[in-house]
Amino acid sequence: MGGDSSAVADQLQNVKEIQASQGAFAAICHDGTVVTWGSVAYGGNSSAVQAQLSQVQKIQATDFSFAAIRLDGSVVTWGAGQFGGFCEADLREVLHIQSTRSAFAAIRANGSVVTWGAAEEGGDSSAVQDKLHNVVHVQATGRGFAAILADSSVVTWGGGESASYNQYTCCLND
Structure with missing residues (x-):
């Protein structure tokens, strides 16, 4: 549920912001990349969208998913689809x-x-x-x-x- 970040500890350098769902964390590093950890059911695994998680300026979370705003104003979502982890709208x-x-x-x-x-x-x-x-x-x-x-x-x-x-x-x- 996010309490153990040892698998990503080496990536948690120069972190400027952390956001949390109910069971996972997402950290924005100063270079605009994102590191996630915690329960997969709560958005702790962003590997499916990792290539898009660059130039991130802000992250918001529901209990089960995350949405990241990039510098160009586009949004990347991940986590439980029915709870915000997936969006078909123009973001x-x-x-x-x-x-x-x-x-x-x-x-x-x-x-x-x-x-x-x-x-x-x-x-x-x-x-x-x-x-x-x-x-x-x-x-x-x-x-x-x-x-x-x-x-x-x-x-x-x-x-x-x-x-x-x-x-x-x-x-x-x-």
Whole structure:
């Protein structure tokens, strides 16, 4: 479950950041490469995508998978496919990724949001996709997402089987 890094200890040099799933770790080295270890079931083995794990600037994790943003804005995913380890969507020009326990939400440079992973935990944003424009930030709980839009309104989705779409408008006092 990640507590023993002896198999990769020689690769854990010049590490600048570490991210964890529920049972594995992913470390970004200063040269932009990634080293993973821990349980395979939790994303501890990135060998299938290792050739793509260069020039990585940020990593985010669900409980079972990882998503790495590269310097060119592309995203590489690995781990349990149904929990975010696999994505068919266009993951280019990504600025930021947030995660619930089993899903990811990525903000693209144009302010749109791409989601993937477990549908009931935010991986399916189709009910709110027409509202997810000009997104400036996304935050997550264990099962749901909230996005702040440029007009200071908030759109939420996910949160379990009984979840519904909500949009709130906030006012800031000057």
